[in-house]
Amino acid sequence: MKLDILAFGAHPDDVEISAGGTLLKYISEGKKIGIVDLTKGELGTRGSAELRTEEAKKASALLSLSIRDNLNMKDGFFEINEENKRKIIIEIRKYQPEIVLANSIVDRHPDHGNAGKLVADACFLAGLQKIETQFDGKTQEAYRPRLVLHYIQDYYIQPDIAVDVSAFTDAKIKVIQAYKSQFFDPQSSEPNTPISGEEFFDFLKGRMMTVGRPFGAKYAEGFTISRVLGVSDLFQLV
16 A cells, blocks of 8 residues: 555654644645554553553544554664664565655653654655565565655654644544553543643643744644755745
């Protein structure tokens, strides 16, 4: 299955928190979207790997994803090495996405920056013909996505590009709330975390308002890119 966008997250819920509105926007336009989680988030303070897997299934259904995979890397301990790059290369060549979304280039959680670097490296390497990978017993063809964007997470980073997701903000919040173990629950006896407080969704909306304000959008999601973006028509820019 060829995808339009393939989003990678170090942990289940990374993509939904920072790029869920963008995915909903393009899914509403008929684009084929998938998510690949690198780990099951088994080291998370709240919940468990099994519970987060079930929550990811619920979030996937709300998003109407075409696919969702998990590469079963070790939460907190996965490395930027050949083995893990090859796992991601296989996913890229399998789904041949036009656009890849990846974790932030740097963030409070070290897994986020590591995942962002790992995915970006793999996107480049996936285009090299001399790197051989197999899937379902067949040799895969080399393939490189045309665009790799890094979403912005806990640390604020000035975005290079922003997407107006005003019409999808409420739906995005509902998708994130599928991860019930991770967010505010007055009945929960589990420890507090930076995202489990009642105010987290106010913070999230505030961040989206900050990103959208410079170009007149009520809510937007921001992304960074490591190369120059080119356009054929300046009048299409907002």
